[in-house]
Amino acid sequence: MLWVVEKMKNVVFEWVKVILAAIIIAFIITQFIRPTLVRGESMYPTLEENDYLIISKVSYKVKNPKFGDIIVFKTDLLQEDGTHKDLVKRVIATEGDHLVIKDFKVYVNEKLVEEPYINGQYTTGDIDIIIPKNKIFAMGDNREKSLDSRYEEVGLIEKSDVMGKVTVRLYPFDRIGLVD
Structure with missing residues (x-):
């Protein structure tokens, strides 16, 4: 009978270890990373819907954040269900940078920005701004279909609204890998 009690104690102890490990892993994941799903085509061809x-x-x-990073940030835009919409965009300019968009081209600190990720598209807008402290200017890679910092609805992004940097694509499986 004593061996049965001892066996039960071992089984319970093993279960407690597994549950504690799961709680610790869940805590680490929720504190350091976050999954997100792409909605829309504003970052095409770099990122695609779903x-x-x-x-x-x-x-x-x-x-x-630095030029070229792909970030996720909070906005005041509302989704159909009434929740606030998070956007995924590429950082184009950060605090202190002089950003000019003219003649369908982007210049940061008087240098033409090479943007191979926009697939030969051009950038609309007429902007000449020095990015204020704690602000970021971001645009989608699919410039024709991107609601981004060029538009009043989004505008300059507060650094505090940045939720994180996109690092890895997990799905679709044939495109798993680091994102840049």
Whole structure:
């Protein structure tokens, strides 16, 4: 009878270890990374509708967003269900940068920006701005179908609204990998 009690104690102890490990892993995941799903085609061809992404929530705790990073940020835009919409865009300029969009081209600090990710498209808008402190200017890669910092509805992004940096695409499986 004693061996049965001992066996039960071992089984319970093993279950407790598994449950504790699961809780610790869940805590780490929720604190450091976040999954997100791409809705729309504003980042095409880099990202496509229904791409399942992992964003690093800690990337910008230790460093600032930089040109070319793909970020997810909160907005005041509302979805059909009444919740606020998160957007996925590419960082084009950060605080202190002089951004000019003219003649369908983008210049940052008087240098023409090479943008191979926009697939030969051109950038509409007539903008000449120095990005203020703690702000970011971001645009989608599919410039013709992107609601981004060029438009009043989105505007400049507060650094505090940035949820994280897109790091990995998990789905579709044939496109799994790092995102840049």
